[in-house]
Structure formats: structure tokens, C-alpha cells
Amino acid sequence: MNPMEAPDKETLHNPLRYWNDRPDYLAEMDQRDAEMDREDSLSDRYAFQLGQDLASHGLSIDPDTTCTEMVRGFEHGKRQPPRTADVYLRKLLTLRKNAYHRGIPVSSALTKEYLKSITVTVCPVSGVNLTQGTMTDTDWSVDRLNNQLGYVPGNLCIMSARVNRLKDASDVVSIARQGMFNWLLLGGDDGLYQDVGSGLLAIETMRLASLMQGPTHMRSGGFVRFPPYAMAPSAWATFDGAIAGIHMECARARVDEGYPYRRRRDLFKHLGKEHWSKSNRLVSLLRRMLANGKHPADVWFEDTPLDMLLELIEEFLSNPPPVDGAVDLEAVRQSIQAGLNPLAQFAR
Structure with missing residues (x-):
């Protein structure tokens, strides 16, 4: 899906809160256009x-x-x-x-049509129903996920005014670690729904940090690992989020056939019978959780699916699928870099 097009309702799995099975990426930007936009x-x-x-x-x-x-x-x-x-x-x-x-520089790609395409009615961080024009904590607001970047597609997310305000006043990544500590120490909802000292709950900091990882990764050029507790549309995905999305896409397909299945098979079956079986069990588990009403992002707050996902990712990273020798990896790298270079125009 082109991030600059309003999404078709038929393709949305949950239009009320951010989550994409196959995460969208930043729309391609021309270097010259980006320079002109900033100026x-x-x-x-x-x-x-x-x-x-x-x-x-x-x-x-x-x-x-x-x-x-x-x-x-x-x-x-x-x-x-x-x-x-x-x-x-x-x-x-x-x-x-x-x-x-x-x-703060603003991309010309930021149009009212783009805002409409990423608007949700439930805050992806707190889960509250969003309001408009009430001047209260529940009003919708447009947040830059990475404050070192300007207003550019892929760096924007709709959230409640309360979460936006607390995010800007906090070191979210640091307090997310505290949120994880609370979760592991206290266990279950007792840990997730504790205030971590910033006004945000542990589960909120973890979702926020998850949303922020993609843009932060692309801004810094580093390799970010972070569980996909939340994902935003038309945002740069983390590696963990992309692998989670592949399995979620298969879980929602309901049958083990078609493009989602073939893509997962090509990526994971070479790992051997044990890990391919684990990938299949993860898909089956996700199907059951979704059938019981679990939100696609919240499944990763359960120990079993998260552990299975992380184990699969570690095995995948240590034993990536074979690459066709005809693929020019340097050309691929240069193509990706060319798509990232224009972002420097929106750095602060």
C-alpha cells in the first residue's frame, strides 16, 4: 500500500488502533525535493x-x-x-x-489526505477513545516519533494529547526499560499497569518505545532490536516487527497457503525441522489468540508467543536464508541508502 493513499477499509485488520501485518515503509523521497521542502x-x-x-x-x-x-x-x-x-x-x-x-522542517508530502490516512479513533499507546476539540487529555494529536526529525511521513503517529505531552517530557526508551523491569518483576497485569514515575504506565512506555524504534533506527543508521508491542502505519519497521508481521499475516490468512505462507516458508524452512515446526506452532497460537479477541499488538505481551518469536529471530539471524548469487547486494545496499539520504534534510 502506498503510504500516501488513504487505506482501503477492506485491507485494515483493525481500523481502531495501529497495527499492520506487513508494515508499510516510508514513501520514497527525491533528494532534490527533500532539499527544497526544507528550505x-x-x-x-x-x-x-x-x-x-x-x-x-x-x-x-x-x-x-x-x-x-x-x-x-x-x-x-x-x-x-x-x-x-x-x-x-x-x-x-x-x-x-x-x-x-x-x-521544524515540514515535508510537502504531509497533506490533509496523509493525515486522514493515518488517523485512528483509539490511542495506540493508551487505548483510550480519541476525541476532537475538547481541550482534554483524550484529544487526538499528531506526534513526531523521533524528535530529531521533522514532520515527514513515517515519523508521524496519532495519539492522545496526554501521551504526547508525557512522551515529550520523558526519556521514553529509558523508562521503557523500567516498564519491562516492572513487568518481569511483578508479572502479568500487576507489572504492566504500574506507573513508572513519568505519568505513563509500564505498558504505555513499552508501546511508545516500540513505535519510536523504527524512525530512531533510520535516523541513526543503527540496527534496532525491539519487540513489536505497537506499530504505526507508513512507519519504518524494526527487524523484530517485520518478522512478527510475517507470522501475524499468516495467522490472519487462516489457511497455510498463498503468498504469506510462501514468504514465511522461503524465509524459515531452511532453518530445519525444529525451527520450521516452531514457526508453524507460532502461527497456530496467534490464530487462537486472535480468535479469542486478543489485539494483534497485545499478543506479544504474552510470554509464550514472544519467546517463540525471539527464538526464531535469533536463529534466523545466525542462519539467514541463502541468497541467490545473481543478487547484487551492493546495488541493493546503495538503493536503500539512496532512499534514506533525503531524510537528512529533515534532521534537526
């Missing part, structure tokens, strides 16, 4: 146009804290015929205004 989204011309758009759509600015060009554009926009704005356009314009004031 433009921090320019005076951009500020003028944004001020004009804010005024014509009935939104406000603070003249005392807004730059001169945005004020000029706003005054010009007030003389233009008024235009209507839906909730996505209002959110986009407000986001762009706040980003400009903070010097």
Missing part, C-alpha cells in the same frame, strides 16, 4: 502563504509572537473569500504554524 518550509514566502491560509480558513495567530511575514499573510488572507476547512485541514494548518515557529 521552503522555513522561508518567509512559506510564512506569508501559511498566514494567508490560516486567515482564509478562519484560524487564528498571535500577532505578538508571530513573525512579520506570517502576520502580513494573515492580514491579506482576511480580505480573501472565506474557505471551509475540515478537521484534517485545520489540524494540518495548525501543525504547520507551530512547526514554523519552532523551526
Whole structure:
């Protein structure tokens, strides 16, 4: 699925909370376009146009804290015929205004259609039903998963205002480790639903850290390992998340045939009878858990499926599938790197 297209409801497994069986990746960006985006989204011309758009759509600015060009554009926009704005356009314009004031670059790929395509009605971190315009902790907000990157597709997630606020005030990865400690020490829900001292529960920090790993990995160029306690649409997947997604995709297929099965077979059957059997048992276990109403992300908070997943991943990493000699690995590496290079334009 192209991350820039609104998803077809028929392809969504749970439209209320983020999880994709086969994680989407960042839409390809052209290096030149990325350079132009950064320069433009921090320019005076951009500020003028944004001020004009804010005024014509009935939104406000603070003249005392807004730059001169945005004020000029706003005054010009007030003389233009008024235009209507839906909730996505209002959110986009407000986001762009706040980003400009903070010097954060915004990709032109961030459109109201993109926001609509990633919007959910349940916070993927806390599980609360999201509201709009109530000025409370449950209002939906757009968060940059990695604050060292600007507003670029793949780095954005919808979550509650409460979680967004606490995330920005916390060292999420560090407190996620504390969350895991609570889980292991106390066991079960007694550990998962303890406050870790930041206002976030242990289970919330672990989900947040899981969401953040993909963009953080791509930003740093490192290899990130982290269990897939939550995954966002059109975000860069971690390796663990991708392997979990392959097994989840097979579990939801209900039958051991078709493309999902063939892909899993090609990746894991070479590991031998013991590990191929474990892969099959994991798929069967996931099917039973889903049939009993377990959310696809929450299955990994159970010891048995998580242990099976991690064991399979370790074996896979130590014994990867054979590569066809005709594959030019250097060409593949260069292609991947070319797709990542434009992201540097949005680094802060």
C-alpha cells in the first residue's frame, strides 16, 4: 500500500488502533525535493502563504509572537473569500504554524489526505477513545516519533494529547526499560499497569518505545532490536516487527497457503525441522489468540508467543536464508541508502 493513499477499509485488520501485518515503509523521497521542502518550509514566502491560509480558513495567530511575514499573510488572507476547512485541514494548518515557529522542517508530502490516512479513533499507546476539540487529555494529536526529525511521513503517529505531552517530557526508551523491569518483576497485569514515575504506565512506555524504534533506527543508521508491542502505519519497521508481521499475516490468512505462507516458508524452512515446526506452532497460537479477541499488538505481551518469536529471530539471524548469487547486494545496499539520504534534510 502506498503510504500516501488513504487505506482501503477492506485491507485494515483493525481500523481502531495501529497495527499492520506487513508494515508499510516510508514513501520514497527525491533528494532534490527533500532539499527544497526544507528550505521552503522555513522561508518567509512559506510564512506569508501559511498566514494567508490560516486567515482564509478562519484560524487564528498571535500577532505578538508571530513573525512579520506570517502576520502580513494573515492580514491579506482576511480580505480573501472565506474557505471551509475540515478537521484534517485545520489540524494540518495548525501543525504547520507551530512547526514554523519552532523551526521544524515540514515535508510537502504531509497533506490533509496523509493525515486522514493515518488517523485512528483509539490511542495506540493508551487505548483510550480519541476525541476532537475538547481541550482534554483524550484529544487526538499528531506526534513526531523521533524528535530529531521533522514532520515527514513515517515519523508521524496519532495519539492522545496526554501521551504526547508525557512522551515529550520523558526519556521514553529509558523508562521503557523500567516498564519491562516492572513487568518481569511483578508479572502479568500487576507489572504492566504500574506507573513508572513519568505519568505513563509500564505498558504505555513499552508501546511508545516500540513505535519510536523504527524512525530512531533510520535516523541513526543503527540496527534496532525491539519487540513489536505497537506499530504505526507508513512507519519504518524494526527487524523484530517485520518478522512478527510475517507470522501475524499468516495467522490472519487462516489457511497455510498463498503468498504469506510462501514468504514465511522461503524465509524459515531452511532453518530445519525444529525451527520450521516452531514457526508453524507460532502461527497456530496467534490464530487462537486472535480468535479469542486478543489485539494483534497485545499478543506479544504474552510470554509464550514472544519467546517463540525471539527464538526464531535469533536463529534466523545466525542462519539467514541463502541468497541467490545473481543478487547484487551492493546495488541493493546503495538503493536503500539512496532512499534514506533525503531524510537528512529533515534532521534537526
